[in-house]
Amino acid sequence: MAKVLMKGNEAIGEAAIRAGCLNYFAYPITPQSEVAEYLAKRMPEVNGVFLQGESEVAVGYMIFGAAACGERVMTTSSSPGVSLMSEAISYIAGARCPAVFVNIVRGGPGLGGILPSQGDYFQATKGGGHGDYHLLVMAPDGVQEAVEMTMMAFPLAEKYRGPVMILGDGLIGQMMEPVEFPDNLYVPPSNKDDWATNGMDKRGSTKKNIVKSLYLDPKVLNQNNLTLKAQYDQMKREEIRFEAYNTDGDYQALIVSYGTMSRVCKTAIDNMKAQGLEIGMIRPKTLFPFPEKAIHDAASKESCKRVVSIEMSMGQMIEDVERSLKGKREVTWFGQCGGDIYTPEEVAEHIISLLKN
Amino acid sequence: MQKEVMFAGFGGQGILLSAKLLAYAAMKQGSQVMWIPSYGPEMRGGTAYCTVVVSDRLIGSPIIKNPAHLVAMNRPSLEKFAPVVKKDGVVLINSSLIPVRSGRDDIQELIVPANEAAVTLGSVKCANIIAVSAFAAKSKMVDIEILRKCVQEEFSSKPKLIPINMQAFDEGLKIAAAS
Known part of the structure; x- marks a missing residue:
C-alpha cells in the first residue's frame, strides 16, 4: 500500500480499525480529540461502534464492559482523562480483560496545559489505579510507530489478557508524517470462549463465564495476583523492545x-x-x-x-x-x-x- | 539535505492547508516529510503557524527553532519569525497585509501581494494558494508540477473551485518569476 500523509491522531484511529477493533468509546480532550473525530466518521463505515461517553469515568467502564464480552475495544484520551479512567483500568487489570488505552500526554499535574509532555510516565508504568497491576506500555517516536504499536496492542492485550497502553504525547498526536498500515500486523482475535461473557448460546456451552475483580477469599485473591505476576514476568522475558x-x-x-x-x-x-x-x-x-x-x-x-x-x-x-x-x-x-x-x-x-x- | 519552512498568519488564512499541500508534494516526490502544527493557546484567536520539514533522509527532531524559510501572511508573523530564519533563506512577505520588511539583508525577500492578487482573481480565499506556489517556485523546495497536482486533488471534491485555484497557482508562479 502507498504511503499516506496523516496526523498521528487520525493514524491511530485508522490503525485500530485495521487491527480489527470495532468498538471505540471516548470523551474529547486536547490534544487527542482528532482520534474521536476520525473514528466518529470511520466506525460506521465498517459497521463498528463509535460512542462518546458522558465522561471519562463512564468511558472507562464502557471499555470494561466490551472487553469482558471479548470484543476488541479501544479508547483514547489525554492525561486528566486517563486519571479519570484509572479506576476502571485497575478493575480491568484485576478482572483480566484485554483492552487498549491510548494516552496522548499533555502537561500536568492538574489541568496543566495542552502542549506535549511525558509527565505521565509514572502513571503509565507504575500503576495509576490501585492494586498490584501493570500495563504493557509502548511509546512510539512518530506517526509510523504509533500505527504499528496500535496494531500490535490488540493481540498483545489478548496474549496477556490485560490492558495495554500506547503512551504518546501531544506532538505525536498532532503532527503529520507519511505512514503505511502493514497488513502483516493484523492478528485475528483469539478465542475467548473459556472466560469471556460472550453468550452461552453463542459458544454452545452450559458453563457460565464470570468476569470480576472481587475476591474476598484471601487465598483466591492471592492466586489472582500470582497469575498477574506470572503474566508480567512473561512480559519481561518476551516483550521488551x-x-x-x-x-x-x-x-x-x-x-x-x-x-x-x-x-x-x-x-x-x-x-x-x-x-x-x-x-x-x-x-x-x-x-x-x-x-x-x-x-x-x-x-x-x-x-x-x-x-x-x-x-x-x-x-x-x-x-x-x-x-x-x-x-x-x-x-x-x-x-x-x-x-x-x-x-x-x-x-x-x-x-x-x-x-x- | 534537510530544509524547513514555517507558514505563519492569522487563523483562517489557510496556513495549515498551504503547509499540508507542500508536505503532500514533498511526499509524492519521494522525500521524507513532517508537518508540525502549532496547536497551543496562540492558535485560539492569534497567530497560527505550522512547520514543514523536507529531507532526503529520516527526519529526527520535530523541534525547529531556526527554519530555512518563512511564509509570513501577516505582520505579527513576520516580526516574530523573520529574525529566526536561517541565512540565505526565502522570506515570503504578504505585502497586502504587511507594510514593513524583514530588516535583514542576509535572506531573500519575496514580496507577494497575495490578498490583492487573490481578490483580482475573484476570491480572497485563494491568497494561500498564490503564496504557496510563489514560495515553492522561489525556494525550489518541491517540484512545481507535483505541487500543482496536489492543489488540484485537494479540491477534487469541490470541482467548481479548481479553476480559480489553478489561476491562483499560476499567479503565484508569475509573481515569483518577476521577483
Whole structure:
C-alpha cells in the first residue's frame, strides 16, 4: 500500500480499525480529540461502534464492559482523562480483560496545559489505579510507530489478557508524517470462549463465564495476583523492545530517551558525530517492561563516562534507568516540562558541558 | 539535505492547508516529510503557524527553532519569525497585509501581494494558494508540477473551485518569476 500523509491522531484511529477493533468509546480532550473525530466518521463505515461517553469515568467502564464480552475495544484520551479512567483500568487489570488505552500526554499535574509532555510516565508504568497491576506500555517516536504499536496492542492485550497502553504525547498526536498500515500486523482475535461473557448460546456451552475483580477469599485473591505476576514476568522475558542508536563503536556518553524526545536526541547525536563526538542512545520502545539489560550493557562500555536520562518530565524515567544500572554508573537527569521541548542544540550543549566536568 | 519552512498568519488564512499541500508534494516526490502544527493557546484567536520539514533522509527532531524559510501572511508573523530564519533563506512577505520588511539583508525577500492578487482573481480565499506556489517556485523546495497536482486533488471534491485555484497557482508562479 502507498504511503499516506496523516496526523498521528487520525493514524491511530485508522490503525485500530485495521487491527480489527470495532468498538471505540471516548470523551474529547486536547490534544487527542482528532482520534474521536476520525473514528466518529470511520466506525460506521465498517459497521463498528463509535460512542462518546458522558465522561471519562463512564468511558472507562464502557471499555470494561466490551472487553469482558471479548470484543476488541479501544479508547483514547489525554492525561486528566486517563486519571479519570484509572479506576476502571485497575478493575480491568484485576478482572483480566484485554483492552487498549491510548494516552496522548499533555502537561500536568492538574489541568496543566495542552502542549506535549511525558509527565505521565509514572502513571503509565507504575500503576495509576490501585492494586498490584501493570500495563504493557509502548511509546512510539512518530506517526509510523504509533500505527504499528496500535496494531500490535490488540493481540498483545489478548496474549496477556490485560490492558495495554500506547503512551504518546501531544506532538505525536498532532503532527503529520507519511505512514503505511502493514497488513502483516493484523492478528485475528483469539478465542475467548473459556472466560469471556460472550453468550452461552453463542459458544454452545452450559458453563457460565464470570468476569470480576472481587475476591474476598484471601487465598483466591492471592492466586489472582500470582497469575498477574506470572503474566508480567512473561512480559519481561518476551516483550521488551528498544532501539540502540550509535552504540556499535565507542561513545563517551549514553542517552536514554523515548518518544518525541528521542527524535530530538537523535538529531543532537548526529550533529555531535559530525563534530567528532560520539554519543550513544538506548530508546525504550516498551516502558513496561523496561529494557533494563540493554541500558546496563550499553552504559557498561569502557568509553562511556556519563549516562543521561533525557525526558519531557521532571525526572521520572531516570528512576528506572538508575534501577537498570545497578550502581554500575551514575545517571543524571535533563529535561523540561510545560510544552517547550529542548532543541537538538540545547541537548548537545548539555552533553558537551557534562563531558567537560 | 534537510530544509524547513514555517507558514505563519492569522487563523483562517489557510496556513495549515498551504503547509499540508507542500508536505503532500514533498511526499509524492519521494522525500521524507513532517508537518508540525502549532496547536497551543496562540492558535485560539492569534497567530497560527505550522512547520514543514523536507529531507532526503529520516527526519529526527520535530523541534525547529531556526527554519530555512518563512511564509509570513501577516505582520505579527513576520516580526516574530523573520529574525529566526536561517541565512540565505526565502522570506515570503504578504505585502497586502504587511507594510514593513524583514530588516535583514542576509535572506531573500519575496514580496507577494497575495490578498490583492487573490481578490483580482475573484476570491480572497485563494491568497494561500498564490503564496504557496510563489514560495515553492522561489525556494525550489518541491517540484512545481507535483505541487500543482496536489492543489488540484485537494479540491477534487469541490470541482467548481479548481479553476480559480489553478489561476491562483499560476499567479503565484508569475509573481515569483518577476521577483
